[in-house]
Amino acid sequence: MRTxxxxxxxxxxxVGAEERIRAAAxxxxxxRGFHGVGIRELAEEAGLSSATLYHYMxxxxxxxxxxxxxxxxxxxxxxxxxxQQRAGAGPRMNALVQLHVxxxxxxxxxxxxxxxxxxxxxxxxxxxxxxLRDEYERYWRATIxxxxxxxxxxxxxxxMARLALLEMCTGVARWYDPGGPMALSEVALGHAQLxxxxxxxxxxxLVDEVDWCRGLVGEIWSGPGGG
Amino acid sequence: MRTxxxxxxxxxxxVGAEERIRAAAxxxxxxRGFHGVGIRELAEEAGLSSATLYHYMxxxxxxxxxxxxxxxxxxxxxxxxxxQQRAGAGPRMNALVQLHVxxxxxxxxxxxxxxxxxxxxxxxxxxxxxxLRDEYERYWRATIxxxxxxxxxxxxxxxMARLALLEMCTGVARWYDPGGPMALSEVALGHAQLxxxxxxxxxxxLVDEVDWCRGLVGEIWSGPGGG
DNA sequence: GCGGTCCGATCGATCGATCGATAGAGTCAC
DNA sequence: GTGACTCTATCGATCGATCGATCGGACCGC
Numbered sequence: 001m002r003t004x005x006x007x008x009x010x011x012x013x014x015v016g017a018e019e020r021i022r023a024a025a026x027x028x029x030x031x032r033g034f035h036g037v038g039i040r041e042l043a044e045e046a047g048l049s050s051a052t053l054y055h056y057m058x059x060x061x062x063x064x065x066x067x068x069x070x071x072x073x074x075x076x077x078x079x080x081x082x083x084q085q086r087a088g089a090g091p092r093m094n095a096l097v098q099l100h101v102x103x104x105x106x107x108x109x110x111x112x113x114x115x116x117x118x119x120x121x122x123x124x125x126x127x128x129x130x131x132l133r134d135e136y137e138r139y140w141r142a143t144i145x146x147x148x149x150x151x152x153x154x155x156x157x158x159x160m161a162r163l164a165l166l167e168m169c170t171g172v173a174r175w176y177d178p179g180g181p182m183a184l185s186e187v188a189l190g191h192a193q194l195x196x197x198x199x200x201x202x203x204x205x206l207v208d209e210v211d212w213c214r215g216l217v218g219e220i221w222s223g224p225g226g227g
Numbered sequence: 228m229r230t231x232x233x234x235x236x237x238x239x240x241x242v243g244a245e246e247r248i249r250a251a252a253x254x255x256x257x258x259r260g261f262h263g264v265g266i267r268e269l270a271e272e273a274g275l276s277s278a279t280l281y282h283y284m285x286x287x288x289x290x291x292x293x294x295x296x297x298x299x300x301x302x303x304x305x306x307x308x309x310x311q312q313r314a315g316a317g318p319r320m321n322a323l324v325q326l327h328v329x330x331x332x333x334x335x336x337x338x339x340x341x342x343x344x345x346x347x348x349x350x351x352x353x354x355x356x357x358x359l360r361d362e363y364e365r366y367w368r369a370t371i372x373x374x375x376x377x378x379x380x381x382x383x384x385x386x387m388a389r390l391a392l393l394e395m396c397t398g399v400a401r402w403y404d405p406g407g408p409m410a411l412s413e414v415a416l417g418h419a420q421l422x423x424x425x426x427x428x429x430x431x432x433l434v435d436e437v438d439w440c441r442g443l444v445g446e447i448w449s450g451p452g453g454g
Numbered sequence: 455g456c457g458g459t460c461c462g463a464t465c466g467a468t469c470g471a472t473c474g475a476t477a478g479a480g481t482c483a484c
Numbered sequence: 485g486t487g488a489c490t491c492t493a494t495c496g497a498t499c500g501a502t503c504g505a506t507c508g509g510a511c512c513g514c
């Protein structure tokens with residue numbers, strides 16, 4: 001009853017099974033949530049039996065922690081690149097925002113799981129994922145602080161502005177529709193402009209980082225542990 | 228074995244059982260999600276047996292739709308009041324933002340369920356809740372349009388700005404901590420200022436609507452179907 | 455024949471939902 | 485007033501289905 005085993009193939013899923021499982025989990029969890037999808041449906045989506053699933057993963061929660069950590073590590077990696085390759089608070093913030101928006105628009109399923117399923121994690125795993133999230137947000141915090149110190153940003157409550165901006169940009173994954181009326185670059189540049197307004201940096205020249213960020217997202221998300 | 232039936236009481240839960248059930252559902256669902264809490268735990272939290280639960284409600288999903296619709300109807304009611312009692316796009320938007328932020332900060336559990344469990348609803352129920360959400364957002368859309376038409380707001384993509392602002396303000400329910408360093412009125416006024424920046428209305432005088440909105444929220448959320 | 459892959463069968467637990475039964479308060483005929 | 489009857493509120497027990505997870509063994513390339 002299986003479909004692809006025959007004819008000299010190296011064995012159906014020997015390579016990439018873990019990846020297929022993670023991809024299936026992201027597809028289903030992003031639509032209905034961690035507790036809304038059972039092991040059997042997960043297995044079916046990945047093209048395996050539920051027993052085989054457990055050959056590759058630990059518990060269901062282990063799989064979620066894995067998916068979330070991988071997603072967050074990629075975000076951190078991308079933010080690190082931005083920080084290395086863009087100097088000055090203004091250009092750096094501009095690139096961070098466009099990167100965040102593009103990531104959430106291009107990979108809405110991954111980011112929805114990363115942003116929304118923390119509550120399904122218990123104890124230590126929760127803490128580990130939260131510290132990864134904090135590590136990512138540190139790039140935003142540092143850039144905002146830098147801009148305030150240099151006078152490039154004029155904002156009274158930087159902590160609140162950071163949270164507000166992150167919520168605003170993360171929300172893109174909840175409403176952006178590739179088939180809709182708004183082009184991706186409009187959304188990314190538009191949010192960069194809104195961010196500059198929020199931070200009181202309207203004189204900032206808004207460089208279009210869409211293509212560069214798109215390349216970065218593509219590179220990082222097809223890289224090690226890719227997909 | 229029951230506890231409160233004697234001594235002239237009108238019977239333990241005869242009044243308010245539905246309300247107790249909804250409150251229990253909000254408490255548990257806001258922490259672990261609709262699919263993360265079973266009927267038995269729900270019943271225990273409400274102080275009833277799972278069988279008795281079904282005397283008051285339809286299915287579990289009916290209860291969710293009820294909770295969500297009630298929350299959204301309150302939001303709509305509050306937005307309608309704001310629109311009636313504040314004239315001009317600037318003051319109106321200022322009040323709408325402060326109302327939204329206060330509602331999400333004062334009733335984070337209700338709003339988290341309303342904002343985050345739509346995916347657990349199927350078919351018609353989903354549509355009904357979505358149209359209530361659209362009805363609420365229409366107040367924001369109309370106010371932004373009005374401000375653009377009058378020249379009070381200078382924003383290029385009003386649709387995107389509306390979505391960005393809503394995400395930003397809704398996010399308050401995800402991070403605001405009453406015991407934290409930020410006072411509620413700082414958060415509300417701060418978001419009003421960020422909104423005025425986003426909308427390009429920096430010359431707008433930011434009236435403090437915190438007390439008025441707090442009263443409105445208290446009135447509406449303790450009113451019919453209260454809690 | 456060994457190690458890596460894979461699955462059918464099955465585990466105990468829990469899921470959402472329903473059953474029949476009971477306790478008590480109100481109603482009404484007589 | 486009192487017995488028969490109804491209505492609401494409540495529960496213990498239980499339904500069939502599904503949950504997450506495990507086990508033993510089959511298959512297959514090396």
